[in-house]
Amino acid sequence: MAYQIQNPDYTLSPETGMTRQHWIDAGTHLLEGIFKHIPTMDDPIVLPKQSDVIYPKADDPAWRFKAEEYEGLSRTFLLAAPLINAKPDLKCGDFKVADYYAHQLLLATDKTSERYLGTTSELIEEYGPGWYQHTCEGAALAISLMNSKEHIWDNYTQEQKDQIAAFLSDYAHSKTLSHNWRFFNVMLLTFLRVNGYEVDDGLLQDHMQHIMALYCGDGWYRDLGFDYYTPWGFHFYAPIWCKWYGNEHEPELAKIIDQRHAEFMQTYPLMFSREGHQIMYGRSIIYRFAASAALATSAMVKDSPVDFGWMRRIASANLMQFVGRDDFYTDEGVPCLGYYGPWDPMVQFYSCAASPFWMAKAFVCLMLPEDSPFWTATENSGEWDEIGDGFKTVTLPGPGLTITADGKTGTSTVQMGKVKSSEGYNNLPPYYSRLAFNSDFPWEDDNTDGAVPQQYCAVELDYPEDHLLPYSVGSAGERDGVVYRHVEVKAHDDVPGRFDLADIVVPGGLLRVDRQRLSTRHEVSLGHYGLPHIEGVAAKVEKRTVNGCECLTAAIPGRQVALIALHGWDGVDHLVHTGKHPEADESTVIFARRRREEHYQGMPLLITLMLQKTDDSPWTDEELSVVKLVKPIAWLKDGQPMGAEIELADGRSFVIDYGHIEGNVSY
Incomplete structure (x- = not known):
C-alpha cells in the first residue's frame, strides 16, 4: 500500500509538504513491509521471489542463496540504520529494529552459525576465482554500522566487534572489480581504520587512485556507461569517505572530491523534472530514488554551492514518485522489481528480491543534523523558475x-x-x-x-x-x-x-x-x-x-x-x-x-x-x-x-x- 503524507508542512515545504519527520515515516513504512516477512529474531531477510530473471535460481550454487540472504540483510540495513539513528527505539511489529540487526550481524559473521554468510577467501577456496556479490554487500554493512554506530556497534563487546571486523576485513582486502566496486573496498577498509583495526594502506591508496582516475569531467565518472552510478555510487561514497577519513587524513584529495561533487551538482538537478521526477534510463534502475542520494551528500561537502531548498524539494518528490504509488509495491508489501509496476525488461541478472533496497541510499539525508540547511531551507523550484x-x-x-x-x-x-x-x-x-x-x-x-x-x-x-x-x-x-x-x-x-x-x-x-x-x-x-x-x-x-x-x-x-x-x-x-x-x-x-x-x-x-x-x-x-x-x-x-x-x-x-x-x- 502506498505511503501517504500525514500533516504536510506547506510553510517549510510549499512544493511537497514533506519534512524530516515525513522521511522517517516513509522509511518506516518501507521497513514495515520487510518485517512482515521475518518470523523470528533468528530468521534472515529473504523476500518473496518476484521474477525468473533474478537470482538465485533452483540450480544455482549454494553461495548464490547466501548472497540473497546477504542482500536482504545489508540493503535493508541501509534503510534501517538512519532510522535507528533518528529513532533508536523504533519497532516494526514485535521487533525492536536495532536489536534485530545487531543480532543478525552476529549470526552472519559467526562461523558456527547456520546463518554464517562466508567470506571472499572462503568462496574462492570452495568455488574458484571470480567476483562475488558479497563484496558489494559488505560495504553496505560498513556504512550502516557507521550510521547506527551509537546504537549497535558501540554496544557490542570487544570480542563481538573483533568477530565482525575480521569478517569485513576479508572482503576489504580481497579482489574486486575495477569500477564502482572499488569503493566497496574503500568503505570497508576505512570503516576498519577509523574503528582501530589495522589495514593495508597501500591497498587503500591503490583503490583511491583507480577511482579518481575514472573521472572524465563535468562531475562524472566512467562506470561502464554514464548513468546513475555516478550519483548513487561515486557521489554517494566519496563525500561519506571524506567525512569519515579524508577531510582529516587526506585533505588535498578530499578537496578535489568536494570540487568534483560541486561541479556535478551544477547540472545534475536538471535531470529531474519540474515535479522532481527522475528519468528512467541506465542499468539497475530498480534502485529508483537512489538517484537523489547525491543531493543529500551535497550537505556533507565543504562550501557546497547548491540550493538546499531545491535539493530537498527534488529528493522528497523523487521519493514520493515511487513510495506514493500503489503499484510500486508487490502484494507482499515490498518494492517490486520494475519501475512503477513489475517489469522484467529492466531487471538485471545480478538482482534478487531485496536488490531494490539499494534505493535506501537516499535516506542518508537522515544522517544530516536537524539544523542542516538540507532540512531548514524553504523548498523551492530552483532553476525551473528562471526557465519559465x-x-x-x-x-x-x-x-x-x-x-x-x-x-x-x-x-x-x-x-x-x-x-x-x-x-x-x-x-x-x-x-x-x-x-x-x-x-x-x-x-x-x-x-x-x-x-x-x-x-x-x-x-x-x-x-x-x-x-x-x-x-x-x-x-x-x-x-x-x-x-x-x-x-x-x-x-x-x-x-x-x-x-x-x-x-x-x-x-x-x-x-x-x-x-x-x-x-x-x-x-x-x-x-x-x-x-x-x-x-x-x-x-x-x-x-x-x-x-x-x-x-x-x-x-x-x-x-x-x-x-x-x-x-x-x-x-x-x-x-x-x-x-x-x-x-x-x-x-x-x-x-x-x-x-x-x-x-x-x-x-x-x-x-x-x-x-x-x-x-x-x-x-x-x-x-x-x-x-x-x-x-x-x-x-x-x-x-x-x-x-x-x-x-x-x-x-x-x-x-x-x-x-x-x-x-x-x-x-
Whole structure:
C-alpha cells in the first residue's frame, strides 16, 4: 500500500509538504513491509521471489542463496540504520529494529552459525576465482554500522566487534572489480581504520587512485556507461569517505572530491523534472530514488554551492514518485522489481528480491543534523523558475550527455553518447540505446517489428530476419547549438550501418536532422515515445498535415506526442505494442517509415520533428509549425555530402554539417 503524507508542512515545504519527520515515516513504512516477512529474531531477510530473471535460481550454487540472504540483510540495513539513528527505539511489529540487526550481524559473521554468510577467501577456496556479490554487500554493512554506530556497534563487546571486523576485513582486502566496486573496498577498509583495526594502506591508496582516475569531467565518472552510478555510487561514497577519513587524513584529495561533487551538482538537478521526477534510463534502475542520494551528500561537502531548498524539494518528490504509488509495491508489501509496476525488461541478472533496497541510499539525508540547511531551507523550484516556458540545455563533453529542462512541458530529457556494447556487435540494451530519455515518457523495450520508440530500427530486405539496432552511440559534441552523435547498427555479416545524428532542442521536444548511411536495400523506422494504455484505454491517434508534411499525434490523459515527417520519409503510421511498456501491458507508438527497394541509394537526410506535451490541450498549428525552412545541401563547401540549412519559427537558424563527426566521435 502506498505511503501517504500525514500533516504536510506547506510553510517549510510549499512544493511537497514533506519534512524530516515525513522521511522517517516513509522509511518506516518501507521497513514495515520487510518485517512482515521475518518470523523470528533468528530468521534472515529473504523476500518473496518476484521474477525468473533474478537470482538465485533452483540450480544455482549454494553461495548464490547466501548472497540473497546477504542482500536482504545489508540493503535493508541501509534503510534501517538512519532510522535507528533518528529513532533508536523504533519497532516494526514485535521487533525492536536495532536489536534485530545487531543480532543478525552476529549470526552472519559467526562461523558456527547456520546463518554464517562466508567470506571472499572462503568462496574462492570452495568455488574458484571470480567476483562475488558479497563484496558489494559488505560495504553496505560498513556504512550502516557507521550510521547506527551509537546504537549497535558501540554496544557490542570487544570480542563481538573483533568477530565482525575480521569478517569485513576479508572482503576489504580481497579482489574486486575495477569500477564502482572499488569503493566497496574503500568503505570497508576505512570503516576498519577509523574503528582501530589495522589495514593495508597501500591497498587503500591503490583503490583511491583507480577511482579518481575514472573521472572524465563535468562531475562524472566512467562506470561502464554514464548513468546513475555516478550519483548513487561515486557521489554517494566519496563525500561519506571524506567525512569519515579524508577531510582529516587526506585533505588535498578530499578537496578535489568536494570540487568534483560541486561541479556535478551544477547540472545534475536538471535531470529531474519540474515535479522532481527522475528519468528512467541506465542499468539497475530498480534502485529508483537512489538517484537523489547525491543531493543529500551535497550537505556533507565543504562550501557546497547548491540550493538546499531545491535539493530537498527534488529528493522528497523523487521519493514520493515511487513510495506514493500503489503499484510500486508487490502484494507482499515490498518494492517490486520494475519501475512503477513489475517489469522484467529492466531487471538485471545480478538482482534478487531485496536488490531494490539499494534505493535506501537516499535516506542518508537522515544522517544530516536537524539544523542542516538540507532540512531548514524553504523548498523551492530552483532553476525551473528562471526557465519559465523556455528551456535550458547543457551538453557535457566528459560523459557525452546532453541534458534539457523543458519549461513548456516541465519534463527533463537526457541524450546519451559514449555508449558502446560490451559484447561486440550485439545490440545495446534499450536503457542505453534510446536517442532520448524523458522523465515523463519512459522507454519501451525493443520491438523487432520496427517502430521502436526513440530509436532507428532498420531491416535489410535481403535478410529480413536481421533487425538493425544500435550497438554503439558515439558523442561528437555540440557545435553552434546542434548536438552531433553517431549511431552504428549491426548489418548482415557484421558490416556496420550508420546514422549521423544532429539534434536541435526546440520547446517541447527535438528536431532530428539525421543522415542515413545504409548501402543495401532496406526499410527504416523511427518511433516517438510510446504511450501506455492506462487501465486498458488506448491512445487517441490523429493524422493531419502541417505545412504540407504528414503529421501524426497520439494522446492519453496528461500526455501527448506529435511526429512530423519533414523530409526523407515515405509516411507516418502507428502500432500497438504488447508487453513493451513499463506502465501498461499495451502501448501506442507513432513512427515515421521509409523503404528503398534498390541498393546504393545515396545518403538520405531524415528530418523529423518530435514534440510532446504534458496536458490535454489540442495541438495548434502554431505549436506544430516549429520549423520554417528545411533546405538540403547536396555538397557542403568542405566536401561533406548531405548537409542542410534549417530555420525555425523562433528565429534561430542552423547549418547542419556532419564533417567533424568521424574525426571527433568518442565512446
